[in-house]
Structure formats: structure tokens, C-alpha cells
Amino acid sequence: METREKILKAAAEMIADDVTATISVRAVAARAGVSTGSLRFHFPTQRALQDEVLRRIYQHFMPNDPLRDRSLPARDRLVNCLRQMLAPAGVGEDARRAFKAAFAAFIAPDPSEQVHTAYLSYERASAGRITHWLNALDDEGAVPQRDRAKDVRFLLTVLNGLAMERALPYGDSVLQSETDTLYTAVDAILGTAAS
Structure with missing residues (x-):
């Protein structure tokens, strides 16, 4: 080899x-x-x-990673990638079940070493995906030179908030509101704005 x-x-x-x-x-x-x-x-x-x-x-x-679709601008591809991370949570009742499971696994129990380690493992995997996407966009010249760790933390915080929002009672426009929030977050990272 x-x-x-x-x-x-x-x-x-x-x-x-x-x-x-x-x-x-x-x-x-x-x-x-x-x-x-x-x-x-x-x-x-x-x-x-x-x-x-x-x-x-x-x-x-993930052979169909949205980041590979170069027919779209970088901001659209990154938003599509972030949507992928939200998809498993579902919406409405599915999101409530996912939130309850996360609460039961990581918030309700005493903060033991096992709970801490399990959550950090999950968080590192999520951060790794976002880091991968930002690095790939950096290789294309689409990401300004910034503090990558802070950008990843920011996007994870946005995703956590959106996942929780999906579990709360919502009106008809939850997905449109989510899309607007994702674009605002991505624009903050990429230094872009809607054209």
C-alpha cells in the first residue's frame, strides 16, 4: 500500500x-x-x-453532500449543508421526541463523566462536519480568514437553537423563518448578503 x-x-x-x-x-x-x-x-x-x-x-x-454542487453559490451550499444537520430532528412531533431524547440523555441526568463524554463526542462530530464544510469553502476562497473555531461554535449554537425551535409550538412559517435564520448566520460567516 x-x-x-x-x-x-x-x-x-x-x-x-x-x-x-x-x-x-x-x-x-x-x-x-x-x-x-x-x-x-x-x-x-x-x-x-x-x-x-x-x-x-x-x-x-455522504456521497450527495450539498457542498459538492458547484452550480450553486457557496452561501446556498452551506445553508443546504446546515439543513442536513437539522433534518434528523424533524419538525413538530418528531422534533419534540428528538428534543425529549436529548434532554433525557444530556440535561436531566446528573452531569457525570459518562454524560459529559457522550455529549462532547456528539458535539465534536457535529463540529467536525461544519469544520469540514468551512475548510472546503476556504479552499475555494469563499470564506474570509477568521477564527474558524468561533465560526463553528456560532453555527452550532444557531443549529441548536433552530432544533429547539422546531420542537416548540409554531405557526405556518417555521421553515421559512429557519431558512432566513440560516442565511443570516451563513452571511455572517462568509461575509455575503442576499443578491
């Missing part, structure tokens, strides 16, 4: 073993059976390695 592929396989296996694991250069090199210098030759930065691993994982599990 080619060295680059061995490195990517090792990093993907580490994520599969523990989704909360941080992909360190030394740990990946050791698992792949290559030197850190060899790893750095193929992936000069830890971000480059993480981005490629996530790109492949998302490409495999």
Missing part, C-alpha cells in the same frame, strides 16, 4: 476506534508504521491530514 494511503487508513481507523480521539501526527505515524517525517512529507500540517481524512469519510458516508 502506498505510504499516503497507509497514513490515511491509520487515521481513519483511529477515528473509527474513538470518534473523540485527536489525530496526532505521532500517533498516526506510529499506527501507519511510517516516520513522522514521511507523514509530514504527505501532510505538512495536522490540519491537512485531518481535512483529507474527513473529506474521505464524508465522501464515503
